[in-house]
Structures are given as C-alpha cells and as structure tokens.
Amino acid sequence: MQKKRRKFFGLFVFPGFLGIMVFVLLPFLDVVKRSFTTAVTGAFIGGKNYQAIFRNQAFLLAVKNTIKFTVVCIPVLVSAGLMVALMLSRFKKKGWIKSIYLFPLAMPTATVVLVWKLVFYKQGFLNLFLTRAGLDWGLWGEVHKDYLGTATAFWVLVGSYVWKNLGYTVILWLAGLGGISGEMLEAARVDGAGGWQRFWRIVLPNLKGSLFTIVILSFLNSFKIYREAYLTAGAYPDQSMYLLQHLFNNWFVNLELDKMAAAAVCTGGVLMIAILLLQRLWEDR
C-alpha cells in the first residue's frame, strides 16, 4: 500500500514538479551562483555584489519605500476588511453586496489607471470636487494640487491597493466569521455578555487563524501594486513611490544582472524567513 501510494504520488505530481525544477528551482540556483560573480566575466568575487547593493542609494530607497508601503497598507486593508465583513455578517442575503466589493478585482489595471489619471491629475475630478466643496462652504479656495507627481502619490497607491483588494479580504474574513460556532456566541449572550464583550472575547480570538492567512495573502497582492505605480508614473516615479519592483525592472532593462541576482536572493530569503516565522508564530498558539 505504502509503495503503491508513493508510485501514484509520483505519477501525479512529477510532471508538474519537473516543470517547476526547469523553470524555477534550477534557474534560481543559477541566480544564487551569479550573485557571487561579476555580470560580465563570471569571475568569483565573493560578497561584493551584496556590498554593492547595500551601498546603493536606489536600493535603500526602494527597500524603505516598499517596507513603508507594506506597513501602512496591510493594517489598513486588514482592518477595513474586518469592519466590512462584520457589518455584512449581520445580513442574511449578502450576495450582491459582496459582488460589488469584489468587482474591482476583475477590473484590468490598465483601465483603472485611465480613471485614476482623470481623478488625480492637477485639473482632475478630485480637485474639482474639493474646489466645489470648498467654495460652497466657504472653507477654502480653488485646489490645484498634483497628486501623482508629488509625495501624495504614495497615498494614491495605498488607496488604489485597498480599493482593489478589499473584496478579497472581506470574503476571507467572512469565511473566518462563518467558522465561529453560533452556539458559543449564543451561550455567551445567555450568560449576559454584551456585544462588545462577545466581539473581544470570542470573535477576535477565533479569527487568529484567518488573520494569519489574510496578512500573508495581502502581502502577496501588495507586490502587484507595481502595475498601478508603473502605469501612472512610469519607470522613474516620484521618490515617495519608488518601489523595489521599479528597481528590479530598471536593473533588468540596464542589464545590471549581478546586482539583480544579489537583490533577488536577499528579497527571496527575507520573504521566506518571514513566511516561516509567521507560520511558526501562528502554530504555537
């Protein structure tokens, strides 16, 4: 039985695994090797490439911005998603509201960006709206701020990310909320626990598992914000939104493959450690 099991496991998994070996794993080993050599001659130079990237201003800026983006947008997305999911869970028929929140996921980035440009350019809809509101209430005059060419571009990206991924997060939270036993909540209610108490003492602790996966998946999706960033501002955007993804792309275009190799190994390594740590942390609970 054991032998048969292993045979069929191989039969089903091996073809795909072969592809992964050829297209991902083996070439990545090559990248690791390259990160210790020069791009042109291939001579071994030890850790020089790594030293070079950590002295590189663009790399440091990109790392800083990417971390900042992640640290800002993931908590915003995760908590906004939970709020919407909690509100939604009060309704029995929630199909079409869920669909509305999910819809941005289906909108191709290129079409979204066209809209964002019309909204956030200097003469765009947002300024028009602000100006009207300001004049109507006599609060301020005309607003002519350029949102994409200045440091606010960072916040446009955060907003765009939340806009796109909120539905995904809501569905995950709803699945988590659905897994909490109604009996437990009912029992707490009978024992006289109020709404807030039930939320803090029962609902939140039971959502820890969901939190783990939601954070990881939000992180995975946060790298795709590059599409919006690139399309609104090109390869060299405002400093505030120059991300690791821009840097990789620019190094690629300029064929600085040695730096790219070192940076790929660093980024991949950090991500893997982060994932494993989070998993460990989560399993301890």
Add this chain to the structure above:
Amino acid sequence: MGTDKKRKILIKVRNLAGKGLLLLALLLPALLVFLPVLLLLSGSLMDTWELGGYISTVFTDGSEFIGWKLVPDYPSFANYGKLLFETPQFFVLFWNSMKLVLCILTGQLLFAVPAAWGFAVYQGRGSRGLFALYVVLMLMPFQVTMLSSYLVLNELSLLNTHQAIIWPAVFSTFPVFLSYGGFKSIPYQMLEAARVDGAGELTIFVRLGLPLGKSGLLSAMVLGFLEYWNLMEQPMAFLEDKSLWPLSLYLPQITWGQAGFAFCASVVTLVPAVFVFIIGQDYLEQGIIYSGLKE
C-alpha cells in the same frame, strides 16, 4: 401587557433602522466601484469633440477643471467603430491576450490539477515538505523570480515568444494550492469505497476526483483568468516585439490625443473580465476561501 408589546415593536424598529444605516454605510463605498465604470462607459460613447472639450484641460495642463456628463450630449459609436473595424492592431493584441490566457489555463489544467490530486490523496512522508515548498513558491513575487525566468528562457531561446509568458505561468503553484482545497473536501471513505469496488486510481481521479472536486479547479481557472488577463510584468520584461503584446500593455500606450479611443479600448478590455466575473462568481468566492485555507 400593552407596554410589553410596545417595547417589542420599538426593538423591531430599532433593529430595522440599524440595518438600514448599516446598508447605507456598506453601499457608500460601492459608489467608488460604480463611478469608474460609469466614467469609462460614458466616455466611450462621446464623440471626439465632446470628450476633448471636457478633458483637454487635463493633458494640456490648462487652468480650468475637468468637466463631465454621465449622459453625453452627442452620443456616438464612432470610436467603437474605429476601434473594432479600422484598427487591425487592436485585434491582434486582443487575440494575443486570449491566446496567452487560454494556453496558460489549459497548461495549468494538465499539470497543476493532477499535482493537486497527488498531494490531496497520496500523502506520504515526503509530500508535506514538498507542499510547503509549493506554498513558499506561490508567495514569491514576480520580481524575485524575474532574473531566473529570464536566464532559463534565454537558455531555451524562448525570449520574445509567447511561450516565454506561457511556460512559467503554467508551472505556477497557485492553482495547485487552490485545486488542492477542492480535492481535500472529498470524503476519504468515498475513494476507499471506489477502490473496494475495483476502480483503478486513474479512474478514481477522472470519475470521482474531477467531478467532486471541481470547485477547486474551477476557482483556480476563474482567478487565473482575471490574473492573466491583467498580465503586465512578464510581457513587459520578456516580449520586445510589440505585436506580441497583450491588451493590458497596449492600453497605456494610447495617448491623450486619442482619449476617445482609449475609453473604448478600456471598455472592450473590461468586457471579458466582467463576463468571467459574472459567470464565475461563486467559484471566485470559493477560490478566495481556498486560497486562505492552510493545509
């Protein structure tokens, strides 16, 4: 008695009012979803002159604000006509996108779905570790694997062909993970019963596994379609020849001078995605839930 009844009604009214407020709070963000779509639709139906009047200030850096009308004064399908009948380039790119998406999804059905079945049914000692590796690979962003993909594609002389986009995507581990979720939900006893009845392993996969676990693989297909229809990083890096590009890269190339055109092209790009979104909605949701399952 009377006061009791009154209180009950009061509570009912309060509940209803609360729900109404909640609904309102939930629907407000929905505006942010609908307005962009309305903007695209109305823009695509304006004639060039009207649209130009509203938005020229944006690209000429004028001092006036942008204007808009959700119902155009002079509705016209002229831009659609131009796009669909007089721009062969657009068709080429549209079919590029279709070809890429369909080839990738077919490849995933052939490789990822059986792999998911293997992981779900024939768990052994080594399989857990391998699965963990798949999960880590699934979470790696494109930028980390960009150079390695480039190296192998260069080695196989696939650069600047559609295969450069297709093969790496076929061996993505995300669909394995999603299909695994579907297969795992099949009760084990069912497979055992089939085995006792003398069914071969392959028969079990085709006759039992695929129909019963279809929610997983269908959700992988739906999420996959939306993802690959929107493909940007890979073609940007690996396709030099612009006639090979997918639609998602063509759109941003349209200049403001042809804004009407850009609106129409956006709507046409949006249509297949919306279509898949609507017919695949249940699977999309299921897929998201599977993506959040841990082993």
